[in-house]
Amino acid sequence: MLDLKFVRKSPETVKDALRKRNMDLDLDAFQAIDAKRREYLQEVEDLKSRRNEVSKQIGQRKKNGEDAEDLIQAMGEAAERIKELDALAKEAEAEVQDWMLSLPNIPDTSVPDGEDDADNEELRTWGALPTFSFLPKEHWELGVQLSGLDFERAAKLTGSRFAVYWGWAAKLERALAQFMLDIQTTEHDYTEVMPPVIVNSQTMRGTGQLPKFEEDLFKLEGWEYYLIPTAEVPLTNLHAGEVLDEQDLPRGYAAFTPCFRSEAGSYGKDTKGLIRQHQFNKVELVRFAHPDHSFEELENLLGHAETVLKRLELPYRVVTLCGGDIGFSAVKTYDLEVWLPGQDTYREISSCSNCGDFQARRAGIRFKRAGAKKAEFLHTLNGSGLAVGRTLVAVLENYQQEDGSVAIPEALKPYMGGLERITPKN
Structure with a gap:
């Protein structure tokens, strides 16, 4: 398996390796899936961070005897979205893993070009x-x-x-x-x-x-x-x-x-x-x-x-x-x-x-x-x-x-x- 960080940073090297192997894999599709996975994870992190802030706000309102129903409702919506995003991220992660398992090794520069x-x-x-x-x-x-x-x-x-x-x-x-x-x-x-x-x-x-x-x-x-x-x-x-x-x-x-x-x-x-x-x-x-x-x-x-x-x-x-x-x-x-x-x-x-x-x-x-x-x-x-x-x-x-x-x-x-x-x- 190739290093995922290497594939992200050096896509052209991977594409050149695939060409040298005469293999037809859509690396752009892989990059799109990987980018979507990272978007899901980032949104989850943002929501969790926001949830922590709102949780503190709810505590402060209750301490002051103020109504916090709107914040509690927002917390519930955030929790549902986090659950949804976790499922999407897990699905994308499986696709990324499948892609990584399908990518062949990078031939050494001393390997000659050729079809068969x-x-x-x-x-x-x-x-x-x-x-x-x-x-x-x-x-x-x-x-x-x-x-x-x-x-x-x-x-x-x-x-x-x-x-x-x-x-x-x-x-x-x-x-x-x-x-x-x-x-x-x-x-x-x-x-x-x-x-x-x-x-x-x-x-x-x-x-x-x-x-x-x-x-x-x-x-x-x-x-x-x-x-x-x-x-x-x-x-x-x-x-x-x-x-x-x-x-x-x-x-x-x-x-x-x-x-x-x-x-x-x-x-x-x-x-x-x-x-x-x-x-x-x-x-x-x-x-x-x-x-x-x-x-x-x-x-x-x-x-x-x-x-x-x-x-x-x-x-x-x-x-x-x-x-x-x-x-x-x-x-x-x-x-x-x-x-x-x-x-x-x-x-x-x-x-x-x-x-x-x-x-x-x-x-x-x-x-x-x-x-x-x-x-x-x-x-x-x-x-x-x-x-x-x-x-x-x-x-x-x-x-x-x-x-x-x-x-x-x-x-x-x-x-x-x-x-x-x-x-x-x-």
Whole structure:
């Protein structure tokens, strides 16, 4: 959430941010509502002040034995008007709050202009793209042929965009998650957390999923509970309403959880395979940073996610998201895109974002500088470290062999019980 005082004082900056995001929000309408709310509140204050004066006048008249009926009647009318104005102000306040919750974060000046992902800027690449003496297959074909991925039985159990993992596939998914967690917790000082995957609406609002993205969420019928779309939601809100000490920053949390997304608006996209599932697993990284150092922490976070791809020797590129593609809560975002030879393209496998104080303001997460009397909002960051299913996709496609088998990356062999190669019998 943006600072209301900032929105009032710098409307042109907010309008420029909306233009950069290619968002159409009538900020003038918001300003009109906010001005009306303040008018109501000011009138209430004026009436209360007048009421106090009249109350003294009534007391003086009664003391002098004079009639005060006209003043008493005026007091009653003022009380009714105050009641009416309080209701109007409350209604306007709710509208202001709704508006504030709908306003996205202000992109950093380093974020490039652009309309969509086609305008994202490639920052760098890593690793040589693999070459094959045969036409490489897509992961879903490999997974089915090797008897590891079963989409037909998943459709029978639930519906489309779900998968059953058999044997080696289930083991590989588990191995990848363990591999990622070990790197982040032993090398990059993240504390591992196992949070609930069902959260309340306030927790969803804290990170910006509500109210804007409700159609993308799975809500439990009859409850104000939601299945998490990412562990960013519970991890960030672990410190909702708290004040941390400056010396506690930065701090990082890592969690391996299932994630649930309705994929609203993605009809017809990536209908085959694991790229766009309703349920998938992810290792999420969340960092709480000092405002003076959050962009340094963004680079650190990006490097932590890159480490996983480098250890797996998977070629990838880093792109800076443009204004039209950046997330609702983000100030700046880098995407990691892994190379998928079966699709002959790079695909997103991680987004690493600095959210500034946007989420901290919504969730009430503060810190206190050493010697300071007043607490202030800290900065939050998040990134996938990585999306486990998509990493499995990348391993299958990049390590496929001409005979239809898939080699195990060297770094994963200890996690796969020494298995060298995936064949149907695995």
